[in-house]
Amino acid sequence: xxxxxxxxxxxxxxxxxxxxxxxxxxxxxxxxxxxxxxxxxxxxxxxxxxxxxxxxxxxxxxxxxxxxxxxxxxxxxxxxxxxxxxxxxxxxxxxxxxxxxxxxxxxxxxxxxxxxxxxxxxxx
Numbered sequence: 001x002x003x004x005x006x007x008x009x010x011x012x013x014x015x016x017x018x019x020x021x022x023x024x025x026x027x028x029x030x031x032x033x034x035x036x037x038x039x040x041x042x043x044x045x046x047x048x049x050x051x052x053x054x055x056x057x058x059x060x061x062x063x064x065x066x067x068x069x070x071x072x073x074x075x076x077x078x079x080x081x082x083x084x085x086x087x088x089x090x091x092x093x094x095x096x097x098x099x100x101x102x103x104x105x106x107x108x109x110x111x112x113x114x115x116x117x118x119x120x121x122x123x124x
Contacts, residue, residue, distance in 0.1 A: 002027045002113045004096050009118030012086055016122070020081040022096030022115060029053065029072065033102040034079040035111055036070065038092035038120075047106030048094070049081060059105040063089075086122045093117040 008020040022034060035050035049070040050059045058070055069082040079096060095118075097111035 002032070002098055004098060004113060004115035006094065006096050006115045006118040009094060009120045011121045011123065013124050014087060014122055016086050017082070017084045018086065018120060020083065020094055020096075020118060020120075022079045022081075024077040024098065027077075028074065029077045029079065029098070030074050032098045032100055033105065033111075034070075034072065035097045035102070035106050035108075036079075036081045036094060037097060037106075037108055037111075038090075038094045039117075040089075040092040043092075045095075045108050047108060050102070050105040051079065052102075052105065054101070057105075061106075083120070086120075088122045090120060091122050092120060094120050 003025045005023050031053050036048045038048050039045040051070045067085045072079045096115045098113040099111040102110045
């Protein structure tokens with residue numbers, strides 16, 4: 001079964017940057033769509049950014065457009081989320097999720113495989 005492990009979370013000051021990584025084991029990501037989701041305390045899980053395995057198309061939530069960039073390295077079975085200009089409202093647990101051929105992208109109920117999450121805290 002596909003397993004996902006997130007890394008790269010931590011504490012950062014407002015305006016800072018972090019790069020999250022989602023690494024898959026037991027399966028290649030070549031034909032798998034990947035999404036990054038986040039959940040803050042008391043809020044619903046939301047789709048942050050997702051990437052298609054078919055054509056590399058991407059989705060970004062309005063709240064992160066221009067600040068976050070998703071990319072994938074299939075040779076390393078890893079998907080990255082580069083987060084720049086971080087804001088306190090970006091504080092949440094970030095999860096990566098995977099599924100084969102998801103359309104439309106970034107709806108959490110459509111993804112069947114999930115990592116354990118990594119905490120991102122943006123605070124001075």
